[in-house]
Amino acid sequence: xxxxxxxxxxxxxxxxxxxILKGLTLNIAAGQVHAIMGPNGSGKSTLSYVLAxxxxxxxxxGTIRYNGENLAEMKPEDRAAKGVFLAMQYPxxxxxxxxxxxxxxxLNAQRRARGEKEFDAMSVLKLVRGKAASLxxxxxxxxxxxxxGFSGGEKKRLEILQMxxxxxxxxxxxxxxxxxxxxxxxxxxxxxxxxRSPERAMLVITHYQRLLDxxxxxxxxxxxxxxIVAEGGKELAHELEAKGYEHIVGKAA
Amino acid sequence: xxANAHWLDAxxxxxxxxxxxxxxxxxxxxxxxxxxxxxxxxxxNDDAAAQWSLAALPDGVESFDLxxxxxxxxxxxxxxxxxxxxxxxxxxxxxxxxxALRVTKAAAAVRLAFAEAGSxxxxxxxxxxxxxxxxxxxxxxxxxxxxxxxxxxxxAQLTHIRMALLSDAVQVEEYAVRIARGGVxxxxxxxxxxxxxxxxxxxxxxxxxxxxxxxxxxxxGDGAHADVTxxxxxxxxxxxxTQLFKHVAGGKSRAVYQGRVxxxxxxxxxxxxxxxKALLMGERAEADLKPELEIFADDVKCAHGAAVGDLDDASxxxxxxxxxxxxxxxxxxxxxxLEEAVxxxxxxxxxxxxxxxxxxxxxxxxxx
Numbered sequence: 260x261x262x263x264x265x266x267x268x269x270x271x272x273x274x275x276x277x278x279i280l281k282g283l284t285l286n287i288a289a290g291q292v293h294a295i296m297g298p299n300g301s302g303k304s305t306l307s308y309v310l311a312x313x314x315x316x317x318x319x320x321g322t323i324r325y326n327g328e329n330l331a332e333m334k335p336e337d338r339a340a341k342g343v344f345l346a347m348q349y350p351x352x353x354x355x356x357x358x359x360x361x362x363x364x365x366l367n368a369q370r371r372a373r374g375e376k377e378f379d380a381m382s383v384l385k386l387v388r389g390k391a392a393s394l395x396x397x398x399x400x401x402x403x404x405x406x407x408g409f410s411g412g413e414k415k416r417l418e419i420l421q422m423x424x425x426x427x428x429x430x431x432x433x434x435x436x437x438x439x440x441x442x443x444x445x446x447x448x449x450x451x452x453x454x455r456s457p458e459r460a461m462l463v464i465t466h467y468q469r470l471l472d473x474x475x476x477x478x479x480x481x482x483x484x485x486x487i488v489a490e491g492g493k494e495l496a497h498e499l500e501a502k503g504y505e506h507i508v509g510k511a512a
Numbered sequence: 513x514x515a516n517a518h519w520l521d522a523x524x525x526x527x528x529x530x531x532x533x534x535x536x537x538x539x540x541x542x543x544x545x546x547x548x549x550x551x552x553x554x555x556x557n558d559d560a561a562a563q564w565s566l567a568a569l570p571d572g573v574e575s576f577d578l579x580x581x582x583x584x585x586x587x588x589x590x591x592x593x594x595x596x597x598x599x600x601x602x603x604x605x606x607x608x609x610x611x612a613l614r615v616t617k618a619a620a621a622v623r624l625a626f627a628e629a630g631s632x633x634x635x636x637x638x639x640x641x642x643x644x645x646x647x648x649x650x651x652x653x654x655x656x657x658x659x660x661x662x663x664x665x666x667x668a669q670l671t672h673i674r675m676a677l678l679s680d681a682v683q684v685e686e687y688a689v690r691i692a693r694g695g696v697x698x699x700x701x702x703x704x705x706x707x708x709x710x711x712x713x714x715x716x717x718x719x720x721x722x723x724x725x726x727x728x729x730x731x732x733g734d735g736a737h738a739d740v741t742x743x744x745x746x747x748x749x750x751x752x753x754t755q756l757f758k759h760v761a762g763g764k765s766r767a768v769y770q771g772r773v774x775x776x777x778x779x780x781x782x783x784x785x786x787x788x789k790a791l792l793m794g795e796r797a798e799a800d801l802k803p804e805l806e807i808f809a810d811d812v813k814c815a816h817g818a819a820v821g822d823l824d825d826a827s828x829x830x831x832x833x834x835x836x837x838x839x840x841x842x843x844x845x846x847x848x849x850l851e852e853a854v855x856x857x858x859x860x861x862x863x864x865x866x867x868x869x870x871x872x873x874x875x876x877x878x879x880x
Binding site: 316351 | 706825827829830831832833834835836838841844848849851852873
């Protein structure tokens with residue numbers, strides 16, 4: 260029996276007073292990759308934001324436990340230090356902060372919070388360079404302001420670079436495939452696959468089956484109208500692709 | 513100053529008349545809506561003389577003490593010739609203290625400081641092809657009214673770093689600048705705030721290829737006020753002006769930017785850009801940003817924008833979600849916001865001097 264890393268029980272979440280998640284239950288064990296698929300408006304991004312701790316996503320009932328701790332009570336930065344990482348669908352552009360400075364600040368903030376020794380600038384640069392090449396993150400990108408003027412593919416590659424740098428225990432990928440062409444998608448998937456490990460859990464959120472051809476999940480959950488309406492193995496992705504969400508969502512209703 | 517000089521008496525009398533007609537500005541005067549000078553000074557003594565001091569002058573720069581008689585020709589030619597608003601008229605009519613500088617070639621930096629309370633005048637003349645960096649700072653108290661005329665000759669270049677650290681003073685400055693053909697005037701303003709601080713620039717781009725590049729930051733903590741008011745006139749074509757002002761306002765503070773750009777008839781191919789932004793750190797802080805364009809020419813490129821807001825939630829969340837604690841994340845974002853304007857200073861040592869003042873003022877300015 261594997262240890263459950265993330266345990267979501269009957270989770271209800273409201274945004275601006277409107278209920279988006281309506282009783283979501285989900286368990287992910289260490290070493291597993293789970294996928295959440297669902298049509299637009301099903302609550303996929305809400306789930307990713309509530310796990311990362313974004314303000315404005317109110318848990319009205321239910322619980323989220325992460326390695327036995329109450330995740331909902333933690334600040335976003337504390338979650339990050341404890342190993343929760345969200346690769347965002349829309350990485351934010353931050354003018355005036357260079358990418359490398361940001362990476363160093365974030366990495367050291369996490370290490371400081373865990374009581375680990377901070378890295379000096381040279382060590383961070385070495386570490387980043389070592390990981391950047393395979394993701395085609397160039398020196399020039401590292402010198403530029405964070406995500407400013409980056410293409411969609413560059414932004415997503417930088418998200419995966421961060422993931423590989425921070426070595427999270429629980430990685431949530433929110434529509435990492437959106438806006439990527441097939442080459443960029445393969446590159447990103449390869450980056451994610453390298454990070455699969457028995458100690459790490461991943462939650463891959465996507466609208467399309469395509470990404471799951473490259474990041475093959477252990478389990479797929481179908482989210483619709485704020486609830487999990489179907490679950491299955493990796494073959495469920497193909498069934499969804501062939502028959503559409505309506506078919507499965509309709510059956511569940 | 514120049515007790516027996518008729519030319520000066522005449523110019524002073526004109527200024528006195530102008531001031532008598534206009535009076536001390538108050539908040540019902542449109543240009544002074546956000547800075548009520550009359551109630552701020554409340555009977556302060558106009559007759560006092562603010563003091564000035566100059567560091568050792570580099571090669572190519574000469575000075576003249578405006579309190580002395582027998583002004584040289586270059587002083588007589590320019591002193592009191594540029595446009596004067598109400599407070600500039602007051603300082604010109606009343607000041608018995610002041611200094612004039614003349615630059616005749618490419619010169620190193622000059623440091624000019626004004627101190628104490630009262631009126632003072634300055635005159636800076638760059639002859640054709642000359643260049644200078646002027647670092648101006650203040651240690652004023654009470655009520656100070658300082659008027660400075662700046663004449664930038666053909667193909668001359670002036671970099672003007674004007675630093676006003678936090679004070680309890682009421683400080684009004686009027687800069688009248690005239691830039692000849694091919695001349696460049698770069699100004700950077702640092703405002704730490706005062707009881708009331710008003711720096712007003714009246715800039716004439718008077719010859720083709722003249723350029724004015726203005727930038728600045730106001731970093732204001734509780735109780736501070738800083739008003740930057742500019743009027744750039746593109747009097748002839750093929751002239752450019754840029755303005756970038758950033759303000760961070762915390763506590764109960766007030767940041768003001770009023771920027772008017774006028775492109776006169778026939779001043780075609782003029783290029784003007786104007787941006788003012790403010791970050792408010794709490795409910796009690798206020799920013800009044802008012803960019804204005806008056807265009808009387810047909811073929812011009814003008815852009816202006818202003819934005820007031822608080823720190824972007826999405827950016828803050830992104831940084832925190834990557835492990836950066838909230839206070840540190842806020843700091844990063846505010847610094848990045850201000851840095852864009854400070855980066856307009858090309859010289860690294862000057863930029864670092866200004867940045868050190870930003871750092872010193874920030875902790876207070878970031879409190880709500």
